[in-house]
Amino acid sequence: GRYQETTDFWYDDDPNHLPAQERDPKTVLLKVSLTRISSALTTNEEYLYKNARLVFYYSSQGEEGNLRETRIYFNAKGMFKSNVKANGKELSAKELTTAEYSDFRPNAVNVLKYGKYYMDQFIKNMSWP
Numbered sequence: 001g002r003y004q005e006t007t008d009f010w011y012d013d014d015p016n017h018l019p020a021q022e023r024d025p026k027t028v029l030l031k032v033s034l035t036r037i038s039s040a041l042t043t044n045e046e047y048l049y050k051n052a053r054l055v056f057y058y059s060s061q062g063e064e065g066n067l068r069e070t071r072i073y074f075n076a077k078g079m080f081k082s083n084v085k086a087n088g089k090e091l092s093a094k095e096l097t098t099a100e101y102s103d104f105r106p107n108a109v110n111v112l113k114y115g116k117y118y119m120d121q122f123i124k125n126m127s128w129p
Contacts, residue, residue, distance in 0.1 A: 004037045009122045025123050026052035032118040040064055047115045054115035072106050079108035 010031035029049050036043040041063040048056040057072040066087060073081040084091045084104050096105045 001039050002037060003039075004035075006035045007118070007121075008033045009118075009125070011122070011126075024052065025126060026119060029119055029122050032115075032122065047111075047118055049115075049119070052119070054112060057111045057115065068104060070104070070106055072108055072111055074108070074112070078112070079106070082106040082108070 009029065010033070011028045012030055013028055029052070031049065032045075032047040034043070034045040036045075041061065043062075044058075044060045046056075046058040047054055048058075053076070054074050056074065057070070059068075059070040061068045067085075068087075069083075069085040071083040072079055084096060084101075084106060086101065086104060091101055091104060095101050
């Protein structure tokens with residue numbers, strides 16, 4: 001089998017180059033993008049942050065000519081909007097309850113958990129205390 005994963009961190013440091021003790025490393029993280037290739041399945045994910053909060057998540061999965069896209073929008077209270085497409089067709093809330101598409105339902109709890117995980121990894125990798 002084949003497995004490959006690439007994680008990219010996009011960040012914006014303070015233009016005034018504040019001393020480390022005055023900087024909050026969480027606020028400089030803008031985006032985390034992941035690409036996973038596992039046999040015939042390719043997954044791309046993006047986590048977008050603003051002021052140390054996850055505000056948007058995007059996932060695209062392609063396998064054998066089939067494509068699934070998920071978009072989740074967050075505010076301070078959690079997920080407020082989501083959009084799921086299968087092969088370019090937007091799925092309704094009713095369709096997401098059917099056996100065919102039930103595993104396509106957005107899982108905001110997991111997305112928030114992984115969003116926090118990647119932020120923690122960013123801070124560890126940048127060697128900030």
